[in-house]
Amino acid sequence: MLRFVVRRLLLLVPILIGLSILVFLWIRALPGGPAQALLGERSTPEAVAQIEHQYGLDKPIPVQYWRFVKKSAQFDFGDSTTTRRPVIEELGQRFPATVELAAAAMLFSVLLGIPLGFIAAKRYGTAIDHASLVASLLGVSVPIFFLAILLKYFFAVELGLLPTVGRLSVLIDVEHPTNFYVLDAILSANIEALWDTLKHLVLPAIALGSIPLAIIARITRAAVLDIQNEDYVRTARAKGLAPGIVDRRHVLRNAMLPVTTIIGLQVGLLLSGAVLTEKVFAWPGMGSWLVDAIQDRNFPVLQGGILFLALVFVLVNLLVDLSYAVLNPRIRLS
Numbered sequence: 001m002l003r004f005v006v007r008r009l010l011l012l013v014p015i016l017i018g019l020s021i022l023v024f025l026w027i028r029a030l031p032g033g034p035a036q037a038l039l040g041e042r043s044t045p046e047a048v049a050q051i052e053h054q055y056g057l058d059k060p061i062p063v064q065y066w067r068f069v070k071k072s073a074q075f076d077f078g079d080s081t082t083t084r085r086p087v088i089e090e091l092g093q094r095f096p097a098t099v100e101l102a103a104a105a106m107l108f109s110v111l112l113g114i115p116l117g118f119i120a121a122k123r124y125g126t127a128i129d130h131a132s133l134v135a136s137l138l139g140v141s142v143p144i145f146f147l148a149i150l151l152k153y154f155f156a157v158e159l160g161l162l163p164t165v166g167r168l169s170v171l172i173d174v175e176h177p178t179n180f181y182v183l184d185a186i187l188s189a190n191i192e193a194l195w196d197t198l199k200h201l202v203l204p205a206i207a208l209g210s211i212p213l214a215i216i217a218r219i220t221r222a223a224v225l226d227i228q229n230e231d232y233v234r235t236a237r238a239k240g241l242a243p244g245i246v247d248r249r250h251v252l253r254n255a256m257l258p259v260t261t262i263i264g265l266q267v268g269l270l271l272s273g274a275v276l277t278e279k280v281f282a283w284p285g286m287g288s289w290l291v292d293a294i295q296d297r298n299f300p301v302l303q304g305g306i307l308f309l310a311l312v313f314v315l316v317n318l319l320v321d322l323s324y325a326v327l328n329p330r331i332r333l334s
Helices: 002-029 034-042 045-054 061-073 087-122 127-141 144-158 181-187 191-227 231-238 243-271 275-280 286-296 299-327
Strands: none
Touching (some): 002 299, 087 127, 087 181, 087 191, 087 286, 087 299, 191 275, 275 286
16 A cells, blocks of 8 residues: 555656646747736836846746746745735635635535435436436536526525625634635634635535536446446345345445546546636636636746646545545555
8 A cells, every 4th residue: 555655656756747847838838928918008028028037937948947847846836927926825825715615516416426326226217217317417418607607596696595706704704824714714613604604605516516416426326236236246135134234335335436436536626626616606716716817827826726736636536546445445556
């Protein structure tokens, strides 16, 4: 196990180096640049040259890349060209918002998707099974922004139950030492802030979790259908074990392997930022941050943000691989 973890961590080095080269070259291939984006119509050759010199963009590409690599190794991604704040500081504010939203979305999709897929498989060919298939297809097909607007209309406009934008109401005053609003509310023992934060999470989490919910339900259904016809499952039933024990110990546990893979991939994708959901609900996460950086040609934010998300994605997949040995002891990581 330890050797496997060390090998995977060592593989991070060439992956991150290759990705850093691609990101570095792609950003500089974009039309325009930070100077033009900042100055707009007021740009002059002298002003452009001054800004490029300020951020080192007037140096040769190899020199710029080497400087970027050296600073990134120390988690110094430079300063944002639009806010003049360190990228790592903005990252510390944006990433917790994305983590909270992704965690809530995955909690919603896993808690509903696995039971729905399992029930559909156990009721194979019935109306419940057909209804689950139709619902999963709708979940994948309906655009997130359209579902988000519908949720806002029914639950906020019509019923007035839930807020529609942001992470916390402006009238609530609470410190945010970690920038995880749920955790900060718990640490400060502020029940009002905790309740308000959870209410702000509901609608964006449902909108963002709709597609993972449909995928997890479909994969769970397929895995259970495949596992329950295996010889060891039939043997367990022939030995007289209770159906619940067979389903829990033999069917569901082994069916979790492909489901775990899908969950890990979905977590990695959600942590990379949910642009549409964040835009509709004005959620200050990584997705909207990077989209704004593309529009502003904010090179430091794009370089640091994308590289950081790549690191997170690889680490999430490492945790998924390690979970295989827990779910199925027959798997040996070597």
